[in-house]
Amino acid sequence: MIFKAVTAPFSLLGAIFNFGDDEINKVSFEFNQTNIGPIQKEPLDKLIKILINRPNLALEYTNVYNKELEKNQIIDEKYNNFIKTKNEKTSLKDFLYANYLKINKEEKAKKLLKDYEKKDDDLLKFLIKYTKENMVISKEDYEKIALLRSKNIKDYLIKNKVSEKQIIVHEEFNEESLQKESIIIEFKVNTL
Numbered sequence: 001m002i003f004k005a006v007t008a009p010f011s012l013l014g015a016i017f018n019f020g021d022d023e024i025n026k027v028s029f030e031f032n033q034t035n036i037g038p039i040q041k042e043p044l045d046k047l048i049k050i051l052i053n054r055p056n057l058a059l060e061y062t063n064v065y066n067k068e069l070e071k072n073q074i075i076d077e078k079y080n081n082f083i084k085t086k087n088e089k090t091s092l093k094d095f096l097y098a099n100y101l102k103i104n105k106e107e108k109a110k111k112l113l114k115d116y117e118k119k120d121d122d123l124l125k126f127l128i129k130y131t132k133e134n135m136v137i138s139k140e141d142y143e144k145i146a147l148l149r150s151k152n153i154k155d156y157l158i159k160n161k162v163s164e165k166q167i168i169v170h171e172e173f174n175e176e177s178l179q180k181e182s183i184i185i186e187f188k189v190n191t192l
Contacts, residue, residue: 019046027153028182031066032073034148036156044156047187051162060168060188061153063146066176070145070183071137078135079128093120096127103134143173149185165192 024046028039036044051057086095101109116123150169157167168190176183 024050024187026184026186028184029149030182031070032077032145033183034145034152036152040153041156044153045160048157048160048162051157051166055163055166056192058166058168058190058192059157059162060170060190061150061185062170063143063150063173064176064183064185065142065146065173066180066183067142069180070142074137074141074145075132075135078137078141079132082131082135093124093127096124096131099131100127142175146173149183153185 024043027043047059051059082099083092083095086092090098097109097113100112104112112123112126116126154164154167154169158164
């Protein structure tokens with residue numbers, strides 16, 4: 001029993017509380033999702049029951065993100081925030097063209113207008129695509145999402161009467177590099 005507690009603590013805890021270890025050893029999020037929804041509540045509510053009944057246990061996890069799969073949503077969010085800076089009187093095409101002009105030399109910008117002469121819709125599509133492709137994404141953008149996920153897990157646990165000392169969020173960041181369908185935050189348990 002002691003060996004099982006050390007090597008497979010979620011199996012032992014699951015058996016005590018009548019849960020499967022795969023029901024309580026992780027929580028998954030959609031890409032760029034940070035809020036706690038019904039899918040996240042299910043394993044977290046089971047962990048809450050365990051942690052409240054075992055105040056000598058601590059739940060540990062790290063901040064997780066997936067750079068490849070969360071990139072497009074970060075770009076869309078940055079693009080939407082950028083568009084919000086547009087003056088109401090300026091058309092979207094003129095606003096994006098002015099941005100294009102800031103990045104490119106004037107002769108390249110003039111050639112663009114000539115290439116798309118009488119094709120306003122195509123020009124706008126090009127400018128939207130170009131603007132998104134040139135959005136700068138930093139490591140901090142990904143880390144911000146990972147931190148918010150971790151904070152929301154911790155806040156949810158505390159709101160549901162888990163002691164703050166039972167929640168240990170490691171400061172490092174794990175970048176998932178595997179092609180997965182969701183972000184998986186894996187838990188560990190330790191004694192206090």
